[in-house]
Amino acid sequence: MGIIPLFFFPTSLFFFGWLVLCALLWAFDATMAPSPRQLSIERSIDTPIPVGNPAHSRIVLRTPVPMRLDLRDAWPPSTHPSPYSHSLVAQPEMESRVTTTLHLERRGSIRADYVTVRSWGPLRMAARQTSIVAPLNLNVLPPFRAKRLLPSRLARLHELEGTTATVLRGPGTEFDSLREYVRGDDPRDIDWRASARSSDLVVRTWRPERDRHVMIVVDAGRSGAMLLGEPQEADLGDKDLVELGVAPRLDAQIEAALLLGVLADRAGDQVHMLVVDREIHEDLAQQRAGALIREAAKAFSRVQPSLLPLDWQLVINAVDKRLRHPGLVVLLTETPPAA
Template sequence: MPTWRLAATAAGLAPVAGGLTWGGAAFGLPWWTATLLPSVALLALAGVDAARAVHPSRLSVTRTAPEVLRLADQGELVWRVTNPTARTARLRLADAVAPSLRATRRRAALVAPARGGAQAATALRPERRGRFAFGEVTVRVDGPWSLAARQATRVVAGTLAVYPPLRSRAVAEQRLGQARLTIGLRAASGPGEGTELESLRDYTRDDAFRHIDWAATARAGKPIVRTLRPERHQTVLVLVDSGRTMAGQLALPDGRARLSRGEPWTLPRLDHAMDAALALTRVATGLGDAVGLIAFADGVRAVVNPRGDSQQLRRVADALYRLEPVLAESDHRRAFGEALQRCPRRALLVVLTELAEEPMAATLLPALPLALRHHMVLVGGVSDPEVAAWARTVPAHADDAYRKAAATAALAERRRSAARLRRVGATVVDAAPGDLAGRLADAYIGVKRAGRL
């Protein structure tokens, strides 16, 4: 394969070829003979140069990258080239890295010494979650004179999982710390603050009579009270809707721009629901409860069985990171049926879905009685902060007035939906992307504090 240096050398020899043409004519040689001599000589040198280049197939090329990154976090991809031959290899490589990984570079120039190696690195900062497969790497090795090169393409397999970013991590840790102080790690002493016996102790003037353990009192001959704590090892099952209504784009709560493009950074409603699901998983497992996941649309798409260990957050993220909204009507009845099979005992079902009145009335509302017979249901909806802003504006033009009227009607529709769900027995949290995770965690902690499970 010719290189740019070969082309530059050929251009530099053009005056020489012209001089040889005039000189050859003086000796009676055909003009084309003098013209071809430099070209043939240059091509011969290029052939020798290519033959002396290390063949790319003799080089070992590896790629090292993180197995998992969170969206918007930065990772490093490293290329390593090992040269087992006795000649130095001057090479360039090009890697077919997915554009969504936003590698700072996809090409590198390296010099691998004889029986040695070289490496280069690039930074990765993904802008989209999902599973990314690495593929072909093209290696081009220059000859010693850089007149020609040898090139080969090989597949260097590998994958990178980009998880949702858990933007509400700080909110989750704050709620978890507060809950541990109030209900998680100390005995409850007030009404409705505990259901599980922790210990027995002597009665004091501040204790309620209903906490007296009469059997223990009879045995001890003095008043004994029960010390209660909120029950642990309860089950929380998060149902994430990924149907068509969850595909709507909503802005991030902090109003950041998308990278360097200057556009508002919007994400599907599903991604905001994922953030709330991950935050709730962190809080609930931190308080000793088992958390499971069901992702659904027109059918069940992913299931994580309830567990309460420290790795459950990773399992839930692993089930969610490849999930994308599908243009299909959500089947809440099928999702609740799956939940009843997975959790025959009473549990808290947290349904993250869209609260627009028409799809809610058609799918969620008729299916709720199936779940409410056995479980407590908490419905979480992601509202659009832009619609709320339109409803608050003072119209300056006719277009503004129409927009305000439409936004006001949309908000009233969501309030009606929430009221209908509450009337059948569900608890409803409808909040903007930046507030949903915290308010869901507060609702869950309130359920535990009141002993409603």
């Protein structure tokens, strides 16, 4: 505003006088601006949230006096908070609410930064600003991209159990009983020793195994920290390929552990999961029906790969201690070509 009269009064006295006037206005406006420390702030967010889903960070403000505010709900840059800041007019005895949307790209625990508040004076020439500590943690779950493979695997599981009508019989893998041979039985099921003691051919019948013990051990050590490359062009048409992009190998192991864990849980098996490097980071025992995927995702959200090699003796001792019955142990780790 001072540039226009400066053309008509181009003197140093007018120039410095105008600066003094502006400084006085700034000082008056800053003095009249309410202190942002009077604000009462409540911060909340829905947690946990899967990777790829938007999260909404909410702030509720209460003030004893009217305030014209600029507010920034600060989060780490990797969460891509939007919008960057909020402008609002807060009235006494009324709650003011603002929402910041976060776009999540990586799993893990994310800690919120400060809430920065700027309170403007009546002339909007000067403001008073402060950063307020409002602790808040957001747990980001693994994306579980392999979920799209689940329907086909479950259908195959039902075929093996004989609960789905198919052209081929789902025989299962556990011996059930003996019966006489009828036309159409698989000759490979004939029990020749039992048939030798009988006047007719005898075949073995099978049923699906139940209540098996499945232990999944995830290597969170040095091999899990190595980055996976982009898929090769020849693999792009594979319908069973789960695209992870450039990510640590641990992310692929988590996808495999979740998929196998859900299938085993749906089959009625007892599932146990371990995450190990030089120590045991997560020890997930059998969960009640339907809770395995949720609890496993929470556990894996806290795991980050380390640069320490896997302690194989610790793995052996941990499995031996927890698996007291015959069972299947799946180790998710790197298999070097020379191994």
